[in-house]
């Protein structure tokens with residue numbers, strides 16, 4: 344009897360779980376986050392023709408030092424025009440230069456005072472909570488409209504990993520009253536390797552701890568986790584394997600540098616038919632067993648309880664992006 348009552352209570356709380364797991368940030372898919380050098384109008388125009396979840400017009404490392412001003416002004420010209428419409432919705436962002444450079448304030452001012460705000464600002468090389476405070480103060484001064492933009496935080500150094508929890512907590516706290524909403528953490532693996540002096544290998548074991556720590560922390564703060572760049576952009580087979588590895592670890596998307604990588608990544612970050620059928624079957628079975636007051640049960644030979652149910656919910660939610 345008691346177990347039946349408990350079962351009903353748990354069943355009622357399923358939507359609550361859904362809300363917790365799929366916060367607003369999860370509703371905007373960021374499977375592929377594609378960099379487009381901000382000083383190259385041809386590539387920017389090309390990006391608007393691609394079916395890509397997320398475009399990052401770059402002022403940072405994809406742009407030569409002597410082209411920083413060109414990148415800023417080219418991006419500004421694009422933001423003066425309405426956001427180009429595509430058949431599917433997409434996120435248009437600007438990656439500014441890091442906050443320890445002479446460029447970042449002008450980058451931010453230039454894109455946030457344009458006729459149309461970008462959806463997202465991507466901030467590289469965040470290392471401390473103080474950097475988030477600096478960003479927050481600046482953005483609150485610049486955005487006059489009653490609007491918030493998304494913030495994507497880059498974690499790319501040993502110091503950043505040591506401070507990761509405090510960085511996320513500060514971003515979350517300051518966003519409550521501020522003009523931004525933190526939505527994702529990005530693993531900047533190339534800068535990270537340079538920072539710690541790691542030598543790259545094909546299976547990336549040398550950065551496994553950091554790669555896992557980023558997912559773990561992102562999920563603790565209900566943020567998306569965006570995996571490392573695969574720089575051998577002509578090798579699509581290895582890219583696919585690295586995507587699948589990242590997805591199994593809990594990453595929700597991956598950074599991309601070339602158009603040919605986009606479909607591979609976006610496909611890889613969707614569940615396949617077998618996974619969807621498994622998840623739907625499990626959720627049906629879960630509901631039936633809850634009504635009967637059984638918290639744990641067997642499905643396709645495995646013990647299922649609430650955590651596995653939540654994983655199945657993740658899969659079904661992602662599958663809805665398949666159109």
Ligand SMILES: CC(C)(COP(=O)(O)OP(=O)(O)OC[C@H]1O[C@@H](n2cnc3c(N)ncnc32)[C@H](O)[C@@H]1OP(=O)(O)O)[C@@H](O)C(=O)NCCC(=O)NCCSC(=O)C[C@](C)(O)C(=O)O
Pocket residue numbers: 377378379380385386387389390401404405499530531532533534535571572598600601602
């Ligand atoms: C590798 C490159 C030079 C080869 O560029 P290409 O023009 O030689 O290549 P292609 O194969 O000839 O290009 C085919 C077509 O695609 C276009 N195209 C090609 N790439 C892009 C692009 N990104 N966006 C939009 N369009 C693109 C290109 O313009 C051409 O268009 P067309 O057929 O109409 O003539 C080029 O792909 C590129 O510039 N990619 C972006 C590089 C970049 O932004 N790097 C920095 C990001 S990674 C990073 O920062 C690290 C991180 C996170 O911080 C950390 O781990 O620490």
Ligand SMILES: [Mg+2]
Pocket residue numbers: 404467499531533534
């Ligand atoms: Mg970087």
